[in-house]
């Protein structure tokens with residue numbers, strides 16, 4: 722914790738070795754009144770969750786499993802953009818250590834096409850008011866083997882480079898960067914001030930993508946995000962569709 726150079730993010734840090742899911746712990750603390758910036762960290766999760774309810778492989782000791790509690794004064798409709806803000810921060814922390822990483826829209830960090838980080842954002846709100854937002858971040862740092870079913874699509878920083886990394890340093894760098902991007906986000910309540918930086922890091926940029934939206938599939942060429950975080954997809958008929966994250970899946974083709 723002495724590595725931490727933030728003014729509010731990851732303050733305080735709540736550490737508990739084994740947890741069901743740090744998102745779950747953070748939501749519980751939020752209900753009990755924990756403050757903006759509180760970070761929950763686990764050494765291992767016994768029921769780590771990914772997007773679409775998928776399990777998230779969270780073995781002991783090798784990864785970073787953490788969730789931050791935020792109480793942003795923004796409209797609930799803007800909250801999903803915080804996931805992209807977090808992806809920018811994690812990207813900075815990983816890319817300063819490993820070459821060749823990129824953001825896969827909206828919020829995965831990939832290296833050589835394999836996922837090393839996933840982010841799961843959950844919110845509690847009513848009408849125009851956010852009670853809290855929990856952003857859960859899983860980073861495969863020193864993991865050296867993955868279950869067979871995900872081994873071709875997942876990787877860790879260690880698997881890519883052969884080196885071992887100090888998790889506390891990556892955590893400290895992530896939250897330092899997060900504060901910077903969060904400030905930019907709240908200035909405009911959108912991503913306008915980081916769209917260009919995000920698009921420079923986007924693995925999908927100018928590449929073919931296949932979008933699957935509620936059973937409906939189409940292809941196009943990704944042209945980057947707009948200020949709301951939607952992915953702009955240029956269709957083959959020349960029109961552009963803006964794809965809003967949520968229940969869509971994006972694949973490179």
Ligand code: BTN
Nearest residue numbers: 742769770771772839840857859
């Ligand atoms: C995804 O890409 O599907 C999102 C993965 C999110 C995993 C992290 S690990 C810390 C936090 N706790 C969870 O149960 N999930 C998130």
